[in-house]
Amino acid sequence: MAKYTPMMEQYLRIKADYQDAFLFFRLGDFYEMFFEDAIKAARELEITLTKRDAGQDDKIPMCGVPYHSAEGYIKNLVDKGYKVAICEQVEDPKTAKGVVKREVVQLVTPGTVMESTMLNERNNNYIASLSHFEDGSFVIVYSDLSTGESRIAVIEAGFDQVIHELYNQPIKEIVISSNLPEELQKQLTDRLRVTLSYQDEISFNGEYRAIFENLNDEKMVKAFSRLLNYVQFTQKRSLDHLKQAEILELTNYLSLDMYSKRNLELTETILRKGKHGSLLWVLDKTVTAMGSRMLKKWLERPLLNQVQIENRLEAVEGFYKAFMERDSLRESLKSVYDLERLAGRIAFGNVNARDLIQLKKSLQRLPEIKEHLSSFTNKQINDLANRLHVPTEVVDILESSIIEDPPISIKEGSIIKDGYHEQLDTYRDASRNGKKWIAQLEQREKQETNIKSLKIGYNRVFGYYIEVTKANLHLLPEGKYERKQTLTNAERFITPELKEKEQLILEAEEKSVELEYNLFVEIREKIKSFIPDIQQLANVISEIDCLQAFATVSEANNYTRPTFSESQLTIKNGRHPVIEKVMDDGTFVPNDIELDEEKDVLLITGPNMSGKSTYMRQLALISIMGQIGCFVPCDKAELLIFDQIFTRIGAADDLVSGQSTFMVEMLEANHAISNATNRSLILLDEIGRGTSTYDGMALAQAIVEYIHNHIHAKTLFSTHYHELTELEDSLSRLKNIHVRAEEYEGNVVFLHQIKEGAADKSYGIHVARLANLPDKLIDRASVILEHLESTDQSQEKKVINPATEVESNQLSFFIEDGVKETKKKEKQEEDSTLITELNELDLFAMTPLDAMNTLYRLQKLAKEKIKI
Known part of the structure; x- marks a missing residue:
C-alpha cells in the first residue's frame, strides 16, 4: 500500500496530539481539514466536502475555510461546544527544506475564547476546573481569561452542592482529572451541558507565583495548578493579566441553588433562555x-x-x-x-x-x-x-505614539505617528518623497551633462537607472557613471548617489511596515506593566x-430604600419588579407581606391565575434586590437578611435526567428541607399535585408540619388542598391568607389582592372556561363537581357513570325548535339586564380598582352572551 505524502504524514502527527479538537491545518490562504474532521466540519459548518490525493490509492475527505474569514467558522464550532486547534506555518516557505514546519499555536475551546468578536461583551466567559480530594472535598476554580479574574471555592457538602454551585455561573468548559468517576462526569455533562476537558498535571507553576500568593491551602494550590496548566497548554502565550486568585467564601453570600435560580428567573427566563423578562433585564x-x-x-x-x-x-x-x-x-x-x-x-x-x-x-x-x-x-x-x-504614563505613551484612527491590522503599517521614531521617519520620507527626489535628480543630471534626452527610469529587474542615448554618451563625465545595461540605441547607468537612494526607496516601505510592527510590540510591552x-x-x-x-x-420605577431587621419582615404594597414592567400599564396590584417570629408560615389558597406564584416570587426578588444593595419595588420594606432561598415553583419534567414532574418536585422539596435553616426563605407552590389527591395532600401536610416544627424557616406555601387550611388551628405559627376572587353570574373575576383567611374554592372550572374549553365539557365538569362536593365526606367519592349524563340529557328532536326559542328569549332578557346594569353604573363614585374590576366582569359577561 502506498504511503501518505510527507505533508499528510505531518498532519497526522500533529492531529495525534489533538484528538478531541478540529485541526485547522494552514495551507496557503486556507485552513484545511481532513478525514473525520472534514466530514464533521462540513456538516456542522455547512461547507462543501471534497477529496484530496494524499498518496494513498483512495482520495481522502477534505474541506477548508479561508484564512481571512476563519474566525466566524471557529466561533460557530466553539459555540457548539467543540475545540479548534490552530496549526500555522512557523517557518518561511521560501527557506524551508522539504515540508514547511507547522505547529499548533493555539487551542481555542469554549472556555478560553479571547477574541472580542467571539464574546458577549456583557457576559463573562468562564472556564472552571473541578478537583476531587481523598477527604471527600471538592475544589472549584473559576477563571475568565478575557478579564483575568480568578476565583476558588472549597465545597465539603458533597457532589450535589458542586452541581448547584457550578450551575450558578455561566460556565462553558470544565477541566477535570481523567480519574474523576464516570458517573460524576455524566452528571456534569447532562445537568450542566458543558464541555469537559482533561488535565492530570497539577504541579505548581512557579512562573505565576503571584497568582498563588494568598492560597495557603495545598488543595487550592493543586486545584488552581490544574486549571493554569491546562490554560497554558491550550493558549501557548503570556498570561500576565491573570489576577491573584480570590478565595470565594460561599458562606458570605446568600445561597441560591440551581432550582431557585431557574425558578426565579434571575438572569434568564425559563422558556426562552434569554435576558428579556428576567430580573437582570429590569435592573x-x-x-x-x-x-x-x-x-x-x-x-x-x-x-x-x-x-x-x-x-x-x-x-x-x-x-x-x-x-x-x-x-x-x-x-x-x-x-x-x-x-x-x-x-x-x-x-x-x-x-x-x-x-x-x-x-x-x-x-x-x-x-x-x-x-x-x-x-x-x-x-x-x-x-x-x-x-x-x-x-497618566499610559496616556502619554499612547498620545505620542499611536495615530488617532489606525487600521485594524498591526502588520500593514500606518499605525505610528510621525516624529515618534527617527528611523521610521526616514523610511517614510523616502517612501513618500522618492519619486519627487528622482524627478529632481533627473533635472539636475540634464543640466550638468547638457543632455536634454537623459531620463531616469525604473524596472523590477534592474531597479532605478539613468538612460542616455548612444549619440550623447560622449557628453557624460568620466568616472561618475557605472554601466548597468546596454540597449540597441542607448546605455543605462547608475551613480553611487542613485544607488544609495534606490536601496532606501525600495526598502523603505517594507522596512517601514516591519519597523512599525516592532514599535507597536514595544509599546504594547510598555503598557503591559x-x-x-x-x-x-x-x-x-x-x-x-x-x-x-x-x-x-x-x-x-419608584423603588424604596429597604431597612433590615433581625426578626420582622414587613413589605407594604410590594410589587413584582419584572411583571410590573412587562405589564407597563399601571394595572399591577400591589400587596403586603408580613412575617415574624410568631407567624413565619403563610399558607396561601386561591384560584389558579389569581397571583399566588407571583406573590411568592415577589417576596424572593424583593429580598434579593435588597441584599445586592438595590432599592426595592414597594412603599415600605423592612427585610430580613436570608442566608438561603429555596423555591419549588412551576412544573417541568427533567427529561435529560429521566425524571417526572413529580420527581423533580420531590427533589426540590427535599433539597429545601435538607438544607434550610431558621434564617432561610422557603417558597413551595402546589406541592403534591403530581400524584393522587390523598397522596399529595398527605405529603403537603407533612412538609408544612416538618418546616413549622423543625426548621422554622420563613415559608410561603400555596396549595389547592383547602383541607390544609385547618392547620391554622393546630400550628401556632401558621397563618392562612388567600388571593381574592369574586364570582358574578357564573364568571370569576381575579382581583389579585391578598387577604387574611382561607379561600372558599379554587375556581378551576372558571379558569378552564377562560381557556375556551368547549362549553359542553365545562357543563359536564360542573355536574361532576357538584356531585363530588355534595357527597358526604364519609362516603366514597366515585366517578359518575357517563351513561347518567346521556339519560338525563335526552332531548326529543320534536322539541328542539322550542328549546332554541326559549334560549333566544333568555338571551334577550340577559342582554337587557346587561344594558340596564351599564346604565346604572355611577362611574364618578367608583375607585379606579373598582372600575377596572367591574369593567372586566361585564366584558366577560358580554363575551359569554355572544357565545350563546
Missing part, C-alpha cells in the same frame, strides 16, 4: 460592558453582611437624590470602553492599535468622571472618586456603574 441600566458583567455577578451572589449592603444602599441613595449629577456621570461613563478585556488582550498579545486608542480615550475620561463623583455630597460616592487613580492599574480602575468603574444603575432603575 441592568449600566452603561459599560464591565459594569453589566459586575451587576450580573452581584445578582448571582447577594450579600449577607449588613454593613456591606448598607454601604451600597447609601451610595445608591446618593446617586438617587442627585439626578443632574448622575445623568452627567452616565454620559461620561458611556465613553469608557471595556478596560477589563482591553487589559486581557494587551497581556494576551492580540490587542490592536484601535484597542489602544480605546484605552487612551477611556483613561482620558477618568479625570472628568472623578470630578463628577467629587461633586456629590455622599461619603460613599466620594470614596469611589478617591479610588480612581489614572495612570500597567495592567494591574488598569484592572483596578476597571473594578472601580464597574462598581460605580452598578450603583448608578441601581439609582437609575429605582428612580424610574
Whole structure:
C-alpha cells in the first residue's frame, strides 16, 4: 500500500496530539481539514466536502475555510461546544527544506475564547476546573481569561452542592482529572451541558507565583495548578493579566441553588433562555460592558453582611437624590470602553492599535468622571472618586505614539505617528518623497551633462537607472557613471548617489511596515506593566456603574430604600419588579407581606391565575434586590437578611435526567428541607399535585408540619388542598391568607389582592372556561363537581357513570325548535339586564380598582352572551 505524502504524514502527527479538537491545518490562504474532521466540519459548518490525493490509492475527505474569514467558522464550532486547534506555518516557505514546519499555536475551546468578536461583551466567559480530594472535598476554580479574574471555592457538602454551585455561573468548559468517576462526569455533562476537558498535571507553576500568593491551602494550590496548566497548554502565550486568585467564601453570600435560580428567573427566563423578562433585564441600566458583567455577578451572589449592603444602599441613595449629577456621570461613563478585556488582550498579545486608542480615550475620561463623583455630597460616592487613580504614563505613551484612527491590522503599517521614531521617519520620507527626489535628480543630471534626452527610469529587474542615448554618451563625465545595461540605441547607468537612494526607496516601505510592527510590540510591552492599574480602575468603574444603575432603575420605577431587621419582615404594597414592567400599564396590584417570629408560615389558597406564584416570587426578588444593595419595588420594606432561598415553583419534567414532574418536585422539596435553616426563605407552590389527591395532600401536610416544627424557616406555601387550611388551628405559627376572587353570574373575576383567611374554592372550572374549553365539557365538569362536593365526606367519592349524563340529557328532536326559542328569549332578557346594569353604573363614585374590576366582569359577561 502506498504511503501518505510527507505533508499528510505531518498532519497526522500533529492531529495525534489533538484528538478531541478540529485541526485547522494552514495551507496557503486556507485552513484545511481532513478525514473525520472534514466530514464533521462540513456538516456542522455547512461547507462543501471534497477529496484530496494524499498518496494513498483512495482520495481522502477534505474541506477548508479561508484564512481571512476563519474566525466566524471557529466561533460557530466553539459555540457548539467543540475545540479548534490552530496549526500555522512557523517557518518561511521560501527557506524551508522539504515540508514547511507547522505547529499548533493555539487551542481555542469554549472556555478560553479571547477574541472580542467571539464574546458577549456583557457576559463573562468562564472556564472552571473541578478537583476531587481523598477527604471527600471538592475544589472549584473559576477563571475568565478575557478579564483575568480568578476565583476558588472549597465545597465539603458533597457532589450535589458542586452541581448547584457550578450551575450558578455561566460556565462553558470544565477541566477535570481523567480519574474523576464516570458517573460524576455524566452528571456534569447532562445537568450542566458543558464541555469537559482533561488535565492530570497539577504541579505548581512557579512562573505565576503571584497568582498563588494568598492560597495557603495545598488543595487550592493543586486545584488552581490544574486549571493554569491546562490554560497554558491550550493558549501557548503570556498570561500576565491573570489576577491573584480570590478565595470565594460561599458562606458570605446568600445561597441560591440551581432550582431557585431557574425558578426565579434571575438572569434568564425559563422558556426562552434569554435576558428579556428576567430580573437582570429590569435592573441592568449600566452603561459599560464591565459594569453589566459586575451587576450580573452581584445578582448571582447577594450579600449577607449588613454593613456591606448598607454601604451600597447609601451610595445608591446618593446617586438617587442627585439626578443632574448622575445623568452627567452616565454620559461620561458611556465613553469608557471595556478596560477589563482591553487589559486581557494587551497581556494576551492580540490587542490592536484601535484597542489602544480605546484605552487612551477611556483613561482620558477618568479625570472628568472623578470630578463628577467629587461633586456629590455622599461619603460613599466620594470614596469611589478617591479610588480612581489614572495612570497618566499610559496616556502619554499612547498620545505620542499611536495615530488617532489606525487600521485594524498591526502588520500593514500606518499605525505610528510621525516624529515618534527617527528611523521610521526616514523610511517614510523616502517612501513618500522618492519619486519627487528622482524627478529632481533627473533635472539636475540634464543640466550638468547638457543632455536634454537623459531620463531616469525604473524596472523590477534592474531597479532605478539613468538612460542616455548612444549619440550623447560622449557628453557624460568620466568616472561618475557605472554601466548597468546596454540597449540597441542607448546605455543605462547608475551613480553611487542613485544607488544609495534606490536601496532606501525600495526598502523603505517594507522596512517601514516591519519597523512599525516592532514599535507597536514595544509599546504594547510598555503598557503591559500597567495592567494591574488598569484592572483596578476597571473594578472601580464597574462598581460605580452598578450603583448608578441601581439609582437609575429605582428612580424610574419608584423603588424604596429597604431597612433590615433581625426578626420582622414587613413589605407594604410590594410589587413584582419584572411583571410590573412587562405589564407597563399601571394595572399591577400591589400587596403586603408580613412575617415574624410568631407567624413565619403563610399558607396561601386561591384560584389558579389569581397571583399566588407571583406573590411568592415577589417576596424572593424583593429580598434579593435588597441584599445586592438595590432599592426595592414597594412603599415600605423592612427585610430580613436570608442566608438561603429555596423555591419549588412551576412544573417541568427533567427529561435529560429521566425524571417526572413529580420527581423533580420531590427533589426540590427535599433539597429545601435538607438544607434550610431558621434564617432561610422557603417558597413551595402546589406541592403534591403530581400524584393522587390523598397522596399529595398527605405529603403537603407533612412538609408544612416538618418546616413549622423543625426548621422554622420563613415559608410561603400555596396549595389547592383547602383541607390544609385547618392547620391554622393546630400550628401556632401558621397563618392562612388567600388571593381574592369574586364570582358574578357564573364568571370569576381575579382581583389579585391578598387577604387574611382561607379561600372558599379554587375556581378551576372558571379558569378552564377562560381557556375556551368547549362549553359542553365545562357543563359536564360542573355536574361532576357538584356531585363530588355534595357527597358526604364519609362516603366514597366515585366517578359518575357517563351513561347518567346521556339519560338525563335526552332531548326529543320534536322539541328542539322550542328549546332554541326559549334560549333566544333568555338571551334577550340577559342582554337587557346587561344594558340596564351599564346604565346604572355611577362611574364618578367608583375607585379606579373598582372600575377596572367591574369593567372586566361585564366584558366577560358580554363575551359569554355572544357565545350563546
